[in-house]
Amino acid sequence: MPIDMSVWQGRMDSEDGDAGRRIHQVVSKLNDDVEEGIALFGFCTDEGVRRNKGRVGAKASPQLIRQALANLPLHHALPFYDGGDVDCDDGNLVDAQQAVSNKVTHALKHHHFPLVLGGGHEIAWASFQGLAAHCLARHPHHVPRIGIINFDAHFDLRTPSGDAVTGSSGTPFSQIADWCQTRQWPFLYACLGVSRSSNTQALFNKADTLNVLTVEDTDIAPHTLNNVAQSLAQFMDSCDYLYLTIDMDVFPASVAPGVSAPATHGVGYPLVEHLIKQVLSAKDENGEQKIRLADIAEFNPNYDIDNHTARLAARLVWTITRGLSPRQTKRTDNTRLDSHQINTAHCDSQDKERCDDRS
Numbered sequence: 001m002p003i004d005m006s007v008w009q010g011r012m013d014s015e016d017g018d019a020g021r022r023i024h025q026v027v028s029k030l031n032d033d034v035e036e037g038i039a040l041f042g043f044c045t046d047e048g049v050r051r052n053k054g055r056v057g058a059k060a061s062p063q064l065i066r067q068a069l070a071n072l073p074l075h076h077a078l079p080f081y082d083g084g085d086v087d088c089d090d091g092n093l094v095d096a097q098q099a100v101s102n103k104v105t106h107a108l109k110h111h112h113f114p115l116v117l118g119g120g121h122e123i124a125w126a127s128f129q130g131l132a133a134h135c136l137a138r139h140p141h142h143v144p145r146i147g148i149i150n151f152d153a154h155f156d157l158r159t160p161s162g163d164a165v166t167g168s169s170g171t172p173f174s175q176i177a178d179w180c181q182t183r184q185w186p187f188l189y190a191c192l193g194v195s196r197s198s199n200t201q202a203l204f205n206k207a208d209t210l211n212v213l214t215v216e217d218t219d220i221a222p223h224t225l226n227n228v229a230q231s232l233a234q235f236m237d238s239c240d241y242l243y244l245t246i247d248m249d250v251f252p253a254s255v256a257p258g259v260s261a262p263a264t265h266g267v268g269y270p271l272v273e274h275l276i277k278q279v280l281s282a283k284d285e286n287g288e289q290k291i292r293l294a295d296i297a298e299f300n301p302n303y304d305i306d307n308h309t310a311r312l313a314a315r316l317v318w319t320i321t322r323g324l325s326p327r328q329t330k331r332t333d334n335t336r337l338d339s340h341q342i343n344t345a346h347c348d349s350q351d352k353e354r355c356d357d358r359s
Contacts (some may be wrong), residue, residue, distance in 0.1 A: 001044075003029050003084035007063055010071030023080060023318075024070035030081035036111035037079030038321050040066070041103050045088035045096055046260070048122025048169035049298075052158070054260040057302035059087070061313070062117040064301050068314035076322050083107065083114075094166050097126035104130025104293065109137070113324055115317060118297035120260065121156055124148075124172035124245050127295045131243055132179075134292075147188045147239030147290075148173065149232070149279055151272055152247035153195040153217065153263045155203045157210070169260070169298070177210055190235050192228070192275065193217045193250040193267040217250075217265045225271060229278055236282045236290065244279055244294040246272075246316055248309060256312055258304025269312065273319055280323030294320050 008027045013020035030039050042062025050056050062085055083103055088096035100116060104127055107114040116127055128148070135144045150156070150173070157177070158170040167175055173189055180187040190213035196204070207214050213235050220228055236242060249259040252266030282290045299313050 001085045001087060003082055004063075005029065005082060007066045008070050008082070021074045022070070023072050023074055023076075026074060027070075027080040027082055030083040030107075030112075032110060034081060035079060037081055037113070038076075038324065039081050039083045039103075039107040039112040039114050040317075041083045041100065041107075041114060041116045042066075042085035043096070043100050043116055043119035043123045043126065043295075044085045045093070045118075045122070046120045046169075046300075047088045047091055047093045047096070048164075048167060048171075049120040049260050051093075051164040051168035052120075052170040054120075054169060055300060055303065056260075057300040058118060058120050058260055058298055060301050061119065061299040061310075064307075064310045065117045065296070065299065065313045065317065068307060068310040069317050072314060072318050076324075078113070078321070078324055080321070081112070093122060097122065097129070097167070100126035101129035101133065105133045105137070108134040108292065113291075113321075114293050115320065116293075116295035117313075117317070118295060118299070120169035121152070121154075121245075121247050121297040122167055122169045122172055123295050123297050124150070124156070125167055125175045127245065127293055128172075128176050128179075128243060131241070131293050132185075135241070143185055145186055145188060145238065145240040147190065147236060147242045148176065148245065149190045149192070149235075149242060150245045150247065151192050151250045151267070151275075152245075153193060153198050153249045153261070153266065154247065155191055155194060155199055155207050155212070155214075156247075157203055157206050157212075174206075187211075188235070188239055189213070190232065191215070192232070193220060193272070195263060195265060197264070198261070217263070217267050220267045220271050220275075222271070225274065229275065232275060232278060233282075236279070239290060240284070242279060242282060242291040244276070244291055244320070245297065246276075246295070247297045248299045248313060251312065256299075256309045258300050258302070258309030260298045260300045262303075269315075276316070276319060277323060280320065289324070291324075
């Protein structure tokens, strides 16, 4: 699909000079001649959601996330690029996933940070394939330890079968596990925010068999956050690279109503943001960030209310990309934050959106 740059528009505060810039003012088309930066891609499909018997509509989300992101203030040093979209209008999910995978691999080859906007969570299988192909191209005889960190109310560990034999939004991490087993790669998967009321015992059993780091939604709260952070830190210590994926249904339906499968309980945004910042702060022995790739899935604009979920998704993109910027002020201890700090930082989504608009 051709790259549509018309969505990148918004407020202009020219009287403030460069310090008043917003993201829409710096985004440019991705090509092979640009300096390394952040490469945004859209995956415009909910074919996997349809196969998983979910509520379709997520295929329209990439442009709406861009639209919400465009007007946010620029607090980043890395360049922003738009690499365009991949669709799946013909229902051929395998080919669409391969196209996204190729984009991710190509971006990594050129030292960009790929950030993919879904679409259904079938994007995870495409994203992982792109990162795996990049690792194989660089070090064909080395087995990398790729850690997958998924904020999600669901494991998405279903076994491909029936209409979903080639995959769905419910199967990506099962597909990744099978792929890793075939190639004798370790399968390192952390699922944070999973809901026991939204996953069968069979899925919990499968997660146990695969040694998934499982943290339920009811176990992520201000008073337990440090324990969750310690478990996450141990997981990340065992990984060479990190792939961050966020399913918007990890948040409560009151905060993120526009999703394919709304959550009754969910995890509050300040808690998720703190853990995301911990992921971004993870470093290897050379002091380089371990994170190599991120994506956002399952935003369904058909069910959004006053763009709450679109703005939340944009805020997540903003937070992740800002975490890649050398200008970001770093905490001396990124793994501890007490309950008072979390509770003080918390505000409802409507207040946050109004703050973002006024910025």
